Amino acid sequence: MQLTKDQLQTINQSGLSRHETDFNYLLDKLLANGTAVEDVITRLADFQVAIPSWALGAGGTRFGRFSYHGEPASLEQKLDDVGVLHALTQTAGAVSLHIPWDIPTDYAAVRERADSLGLKFDAINSNTFQDQHGADHSYKHGSLSAGEEGARRQAIEHNLEVVEIGRRLGSQSLTVWLADGTNFPGQRNFQRNLLQTQDSLQQIYAALPDDWKLYIEYKPYEPNFYSTVIQDWGTSLMLANACGDRAFTLVDLGHHLPNTNIEQIVATLMLKGKLGGFHFNDSKYGDDDLTVGSTKPYALFLIFNELVYGMRNNPQNPDLAWMIDASHNVKDPLEDLIQSLEAIQIAYAQALLVDQEELARAQEAHDVVRCQEILQDAYRTDVRPLVQRARLSRGGALNPLHAYRKLEVRNELIRERGKHTVATGL
Secondary structure, eight states: OOHHHHHHHHHHHHHHHHHHHHHHHHHHHHHTTTEEEHHHHHHHHHHHEEEEESSSSSSSOSSSSSSTTOOOOSHHHHHHHHHHHHHHHHHOEEEEETTTTEEEEHHHHHHHHHTTTEEEEEOEOOSSSSSOTOOOOOTTTOOOTTTTTHHHHHHHHHHHHHHHHHHHHHHOOEEEEOOOOESSSSSSSSHHHHHHHHHHHHHHHHSTTTTTTEEEEESSSOOOOSSEOOOOOHHHHHHHHHTTTTTTEEEESSSSSSTHHHHHHHHHHTTOOOOOEEOOOOOSSOOOOOOTSOOHHHHHHHHHHHHHHHHHTTSSSOOOEEEEEOOOOOOOOOHHHHHHHHHHHHHHHHHHSSOOOHHHHHHHHHHHHHHHHHHHHHHHHHHHHHHHHHHHHHOOOOHHHHHHHHHHHHHHHHHHOOOOOSOOOO
């Protein structure tokens, strides 16, 4: 299924008058404050977030998976779903694949299909947290950190195969997340685990094409609950430094202990030139993979405030890779992703409104109250008209979720695919 701009323009008509009223009201207010509104809209229009191929079907828990009708049963259908998201939001112009769930059978056809939908292939993800059919070795006791040399070599070779798949699709980055760890004290030697992981990552890094980046993800716990080999951003940073200049830390918003100050982590990594990108989601208790902005929208804004500052003041940090990592256990996956994209754009727009110069003066004067007011003034601004304007400038939907339902996209997908297709992924 593909959406046309004519379809979206027809649906947009009913909301344009209200949009113009809301936009002009906000425009007058922002211009009076000296905000470069056109620059903000341009930045929003240019901002693209990669959609994870594994999140286009229903998610699951340890206790069950409740399939959503009309799920994409192939990589090509997953690309079509991302194409629908991009047509509606105009901010989903990339897809992030997970291997071996999404190995193409015809690379030329897959690239052609992505091009026709206006999509590129962002970071490609390896998978050593599951045993694969026919594999010689198990990852039950580790992959890149495994004490068994055969399992470690198998995990390294898998990552190199993933790189080759990504290279043939036009990707230029590899994301590595390890489930390696222990459930009980004394189960493994911490130092040997870390050294073996470092050696494995260095071998993978040495084999990367010259224009590729390596993103090293971290997580404090789960699936192991006593220790995780790459458990925090410091360990990820240490391993990235041990690999080289094109290795970076990747921050998943759900991969932190409760109440961790993620915005400070972001600021530190950008200062050191080692923040590679994000997996956006939201959480209440742990790695819940909830809809972005559904639970902690102010925390998301504070993170973006540091990102905006870093993008302006830290040229030593490369352009960031923006990706979503979510699990939709009870929602239509496409509706959930639309909501996530909207929340990301809203937080970015709010952060672009922060008067950084005024904030710096308040900080230097130790005016703590004024600092809070500056941030909260931006956060409390209803920036949705700016986000809408950015979408309209690219031919997207004024209200993507409304358009999605108006066009009965899910029903059309069910008609095309049936009720019992199941997308690959967790």
